Amino acid sequence: MTLVDTLQTSFKTVVSYRVRSLLIILAMALGVAAVVVLTALGDGARQYVINQFSSIGTNLLVVLPGRAETSGSFLGAVLGQTPRDLTLKDAQLLGRLPQVRRYAPLNVGAAELSGANRLREVTVLGSNADLIPIRHMKLAQGGFLAHGTERNAQIVLGAKIANEFFPRSQAIGQRVRLGDSRFIVSGVLAAQGESMGFNTDEIVIIPIDYAQAMFNTTSLFRILIEAKSHNVIEPAKQAILAALKQSHDGEEDITVITQDAILATFDRILHTMTLAVAGIAAISLIVAGILVMNVMLVAVNQRTAEIGLLKAIGATSRDIRRLFFAEAVWLSFAGAILGFLLGQSGSLMLRLAYPQLPAWAPAWASIAGILVALITGVLACLWPASQAARLDAVKALSKR
Amino acid sequence: MIHLSAITRTFHMGDQVVNALSDINLHIASGEYVSIMGPSGSGKSTLLNIIGLLDRPDSGRYELDDRLITDLPETEQAQIRREKIGFVFQSFHLIPRLTAAENIELPLVLSGIPPEQRQIRVNDALQAFELKQRASHRPAELSGGQRQRVAIARATIMRPSVILADEPTGNLDHQIGAEVMALLENLHHGGTTLIVVTHDRELGARAHRQIAMRDGKILTDQTDDAG
Structure with missing residues (x-):
């Protein structure tokens, strides 16, 4: 029997048992669709988190005081001393490193903002002009804190704050009072919404000197650093550690976090999660494979007389094994293709429902889903097909 | 052409041993009509079943066209069934989901004959067995006589x-059975x-040579002189 004839004959069989075939194909398809949709969801979540993280800056390093280590030779802890503070001087020192493009010192506090007969508590960021490019922030109107003129009493308002205080009028140039000091509004941030758990719409930004004076501190909360290129992130980290160790009397008492490292960690975690979800979905494919096996066993039983006849008119065991085999391949193949299409349209619906979520199934998941469906289908048929081929022709023919 | 010598076949039913065939010696020449x-x-x-290679004897020799068949491997036996032997069963054994034409075509498909040639031979067979009108009907839509004609065509x-x-007429009434026998005898004349x-x-x-069997043995073996 030629291969083409085998495929044609078994295809006719699949078509003639319409309901049975449709049910198996559906079971197979749901398994494949589950793999595609769930990996699309997992990978979409990964992409979403990475996009969010990337949006907070490029080649970003964050310097924070203290060491995130639970052991080691940090003498200060033994002596009951707090780690040395980060100061504006430290920030300026880092700004001069060759690997650093720009830096922004950061202070955070809360104060009362009043103006235009309104009053509310706001989160206050103290920083410099480079905060905007480093953090990829955008201005809706006006300008940011002017370069080199940190002593000007300027304030930049978050979008929501600006809207609350000056709903109808132009905010730029208005006078407001923050704590005990007076500021002139120089700019308004574009609405960005929440990003990494921090809502930039409800903050105000003032020059770092004013912030330090207002909160009566010389220390910094963070120093944000932008490295000159992706390649120098690691050298920049080493240089920062070395420079601050030197200026802190040989004590390595700061921590440098690179955006890259955090991104890589998230990427790894979410990728693993996607794999796990795909694995769970693949179980349904195995179940579908067992269903195929069951149905093929029933088919062998139902078609015993037919198998006997095929043997009587000269079919070899190989022909019969191949016929049943081809039948299972058709079923799995149809199931895999249908499942792929179902999964893709499911992912499309996810993307339409949640536009922020890039729910595209990764190619490896689609290919693996289809392959696993085909392989389980084929494996599940090995046993029933060999059962059919082994049937005794005389006994098979006598069965009505 | 068919030469059986000392053929035995036993079946085990529970703890009972049934001698289905014991020491059968039989020679059938080419072109004979045997019942x-x-x-x-x-x-x-x-x-x-043993003559048709569906079953293997426990002992003895079977020669078909001067070739020892008994020890041939499965695939070669299948090939001999395909090329030299045609089966007609009491219950027709047509495949219900295939049309009359497709049922007739099956042995050609198993032999790997190309579709164009299959078409010609199936058409000839449909013509010869007066099944042209029923070619695309499934067995369930055919009468008993038509089903057996499809089976003979196959x-x-x-x-x-x-x-x-x-038992080719076992499921048919007397008149239809006679028609089917006439078809088979016509093949014999060919x-x-x-x-x-x-x-x-x-x-x-009706056969020219009549063999009577009982308890796995050949009782009588007569040949009509008239035949």
Whole structure:
């Protein structure tokens, strides 16, 4: 029997048992669709988190005081001393490193903002002009804190704050009072919404000197650093550690976090999660494979007389094994293709429902889903097909 | 052409041993018309199955066209079934989901004959067995006589040298049965060896050579001089 004839004959069989075939194909398809949709969801979540993280800056390093280590030779802890503070001087020192493009010192506090007969508590960021490019922030109107003129009493308002205080009028140039000091509004941030758990719409930004004076501190909360290129992130980290160790009397008492490292960690975690979800979905494919096996066993039983006849008119065991085999391949193949299409349209619906979520199934998941469906289908048929081929022709023919 | 010597076949049913065939010696020449008769359990069907290579004897020699068949591997036996032997069964054994034409075509498909040639031969067979009008009907839509005609067309499509018929009229009424026998005898006139197994004496008497069996042994073996 030629291969083409085998495929044609078994295809006719699949078509003639319409309901049975449709049910198996559906079971197979749901398994494949589950793999595609769930990996699309997992990978979409990964992409979403990475996009969010990337949006907070490029080649970003964050310097924070203290060491995130639970052991080691940090003498200060033994002596009951707090780690040395980060100061504006430290920030300026880092700004001069060759690997650093720009830096922004950061202070955070809360104060009362009043103006235009309104009053509310706001989160206050103290920083410099480079905060905007480093953090990829955008201005809706006006300008940011002017370069080199940190002593000007300027304030930049978050979008929501600006809207609350000056709903109808132009905010730029208005006078407001923050704590005990007076500021002139120089700019308004574009609405960005929440990003990494921090809502930039409800903050105000003032020059770092004013912030330090207002909160009566010389220390910094963070120093944000932008490295000159992706390649120098690691050298920049080493240089920062070395420079601050030197200026802190040989004590390595700061921590440098690179955006890259955090991104890589998230990427790894979410990728693993996607794999796990795909694995769970693949179980349904195995179940579908067992269903195929069951149905093929029933088919062998139902078609015993037919198998006997095929043997009587000269079919070899190989022909019969191949016929049943081809039948299972058709079923799995149809199931895999249908499942792929179902999964893709499911992912499309996810993307339409949640536009922020890039729910595209990764190619490896689609290919693996289809392959696993085909392989389980084929494996599940090995046993029933060999059962059919082994049937005794005389006994098979006598069965009505 | 068919030469059986010292053929035995035993079945085990529970702890009982049934001698379906014991020490059968039989020679059937090419072009003969033979009937094998006997009550059920006499071993006539087992004999037919062994001649048709569906069953293997426990001991003895079987030569077909001067070739020792008994020890051939499965695939070669299948090839001999395909090319030299045509089966006709009491219950027709048509595949219900295939049309009459597709049922007739099956042996050609198994032999790997290209579709264009298959088409021609199936058409000829449909013509010869007056099934042209029923070609695209499924077995369920055919009468008993038509079904057996399809089965005979299928059995002869490979132009075998032997036709083995196991109670070919058993499921048909008298008149239709006579028509079917006429078809089979017509094949015999064309030179095909015809072996019919039946318990119907009248039917068996039509053959030129009549073999009677009982308890796995050949009781009588008569040849009509008239034939």
